[in-house]
Amino acid sequence: MRGRLIVVSGPSGAGKSTLIREALDAVPELAYSVSATTRAPRPGEVHGEHYVFLSREEFERWIGEGEFLECAEYSGNLYGTPEAKVEELLEAGRSVILEIELQGARQVRRKRPDAVMVFVRAPSLEETRRRLSGRATETAEAVETRLATAVGEVAARDEFDFEVVNGDREQARKDMIELMETIIGGGSDAERS
Numbered sequence: 001m002r003g004r005l006i007v008v009s010g011p012s013g014a015g016k017s018t019l020i021r022e023a024l025d026a027v028p029e030l031a032y033s034v035s036a037t038t039r040a041p042r043p044g045e046v047h048g049e050h051y052v053f054l055s056r057e058e059f060e061r062w063i064g065e066g067e068f069l070e071c072a073e074y075s076g077n078l079y080g081t082p083e084a085k086v087e088e089l090l091e092a093g094r095s096v097i098l099e100i101e102l103q104g105a106r107q108v109r110r111k112r113p114d115a116v117m118v119f120v121r122a123p124s125l126e127e128t129r130r131r132l133s134g135r136a137t138e139t140a141e142a143v144e145t146r147l148a149t150a151v152g153e154v155a156a157r158d159e160f161d162f163e164v165v166n167g168d169r170e171q172a173r174k175d176m177i178e179l180m181e182t183i184i185g186g187g188s189d190a191e192r193s
């Protein structure tokens with residue numbers, strides 16, 4: 001049976017990467033789609049594992065060659081989902097998580113109406129700021145840009161099928177794993193509302 005396509009979106013600093021990592025560890029049917037980006041690698045990020053890091057020129061060539069299921073510009077960098085790998089995983093029966101921002105999520109929803117849309121957010125914008133500052137991967141300016149974008153992103157949460165509020169770590173981990181299992185199981189709770 002073909003897997004489900006699962007879009008996970010939400011503001012930077014909401015805890016998407018953290019929750020996805022935990023879901024991938026707990027649910028073997030899940031696979032992660034590695035995106036391409038023109039952003040510079042952060043310390044510890046591995047090419048081909050966290051992202052495929054491309055120059056803007058290479059990225060634009062991939063766009064021209066129709067490599068992407070979706071792509072968007074975010075905070076001055078390009079991000080995109082290579083389509084062939086996603087297809088291969090779905091065909092093999094794996095359910096595939098795309099961790100992408102709002103514009104890309106909307107593109108996927110249009111192209112693949114059967115995709116399940118999951119929104120992750122922190123309990124408040126103040127908490128998002130604390131987490132982004134605490135993660136210390138961005139300059140103060142980049143944190144502010146991400147927070148400004150976050151305001152618009154939270155306003156779009158009604159466009160999603162499910163929402164995970166990442167407050168208490170352990171509770172959110174359980175909620176995320178349970179949601180992924182429900183989606184994969186195709187139970188009635190996973191029907192589009």
Ligand SMILES: Nc1nc2c(ncn2[C@@H]2O[C@H](COP(=O)(O)OP(=O)(O)O)[C@@H](O)[C@H]2O)c(=O)[nH]1
Nearest residue numbers: 012013035071072074079080081099100101104
């Ligand atoms: N449209 C789209 N967005 C992506 C893709 N990969 C990552 N993103 C999003 O780009 C934004 C920035 O990602 P990143 O630079 O890793 O920063 P972080 O989310 O703050 O850790 C996040 O909202 C990601 O979900 C992609 O392939 N397509």
Ligand SMILES: Nc1ncnc2c1ncn2[C@@H]1O[C@H](COP(=O)(O)OP(=O)(O)O)[C@@H](O)[C@H]1O
Nearest residue numbers: 012013014015016017018131135166167168169
């Ligand atoms: N429930 C939580 N409570 C407190 N801090 C969290 C929680 N979930 C994630 N974090 C921390 O917040 C920061 C942002 O999380 P991350 O998963 O990188 O967010 P995103 O992928 O949405 O940008 C990280 O430093 C992470 O360890």
